[in-house]
Amino acid sequence: NAGVTQTPKFQVLKTGQSMTLQCAQDMNHEYMSWYRQDPGMGLRLIHYSVGAGITDQGEVPNGYNVSRSTTEDFPLRLLSAAPSQTSVYFCASRTGQLNTGELFFGEGSRLTVL
Amino acid sequence: AQSVTQPDIHITVSEGASLELRCNYSYGATPYLFWYVQSPGQGLQLLLKYFSGDTLVQGIKGFEAEFKRSQSSFNLRKPSVHWSDAAEYFCAVGAAAAGNKLTFGGGTRVLVKP
Numbered sequence: 001n002a003g004v005t006q007t008p009k010f011q012v013l014k015t016g017q018s019m020t021l022q023c024a025q026d027m028n029h030e031y032m033s034w035y036r037q038d039p040g041m042g043l044r045l046i047h048y049s050v051g052a053g054i055t056d057q058g059e060v061p062n063g064y065n066v067s068r069s070t071t072e073d074f075p076l077r078l079l080s081a082a083p084s085q086t087s088v089y090f091c092a093s094r095t096g097q098l099n100t101g102e103l104f105f106g107e108g109s110r111l112t113v114l
Numbered sequence: 115a116q117s118v119t120q121p122d123i124h125i126t127v128s129e130g131a132s133l134e135l136r137c138n139y140s141y142g143a144t145p146y147l148f149w150y151v152q153s154p155g156q157g158l159q160l161l162l163k164y165f166s167g168d169t170l171v172q173g174i175k176g177f178e179a180e181f182k183r184s185q186s187s188f189n190l191r192k193p194s195v196h197w198s199d200a201a202e203y204f205c206a207v208g209a210a211a212a213g214n215k216l217t218f219g220g221g222t223r224v225l226v227k228p
Contacts, residue, residue, distance in 0.1 A: 004157070035218075040220050040221075041220055042120075042204055042218035042219050043158075043204065043218040045217075048215065058215065090157055090158070092157075092158075097210065098214040099146050099165045103158075103216065105157030105158045105159070106157050107157045108156075
């Protein structure tokens with residue numbers, strides 16, 4: 001059972017480059033989300049989606065775009081990478097509401113922007 | 115807005131000793147409360163959760179947590195720590211009224227001495 005799969009696991013970018021972090025889940029979860037993890041700041045919500053065709057902003061959405069064309073996939077796009085976007089990114093999914101479904105996390109994608 | 119504070123950034127404990135990790139939250143009503151664990155290079159795994167009812171909740175790996183409304187706290191405990199418990203621990207708060215979004219604390223890194 002694959003769960004939540006993120007690719008790539010590691011990426012180095014130059015300032016101004018664009019890239020897409022991929023996230024796929026095989027659990028038929030309606031809810032998917034992206035977090036970034038920075039030392040001492042825990043995880044901060046970037047964007048989330050409650051179903052195909054529906055996305056919304058989280059706490060730190062600037063510089064990132066998302067789309068949800070299928071239930072399974074929720075890619076995160078960096079349009080013009082900045083050093084401040086150096087971080088570890090986690091995709092997470094769950095079924096139902098917060099009090100009925102456990103949030104499952106991918107293994108993370110470590111991004112460095114030079 | 116909801117928020118979570120984990121006052122201890124690092125904790126060192128001897129194997130076999132007890133462990134308590136502190137978590138304080140800020141939210142107007144009774145929130146949903148969670149503890150997650152992150153092993154090095156891995157995603158987050160749910161340890162336990164509190165929604166309502168009994169204020170002492172049991173989780174996986176021998177962990178428990180107690181919800182204290184008067185202190186706005188949800189501290190995590192384990193009676194006897196094993197070397198495999200070395201990890202980073204995150205407290206999180208969410209609520210249906212807040213769009214079912216999870217807000218994480220900054221994390222506490224636990225080091226286990228032999």
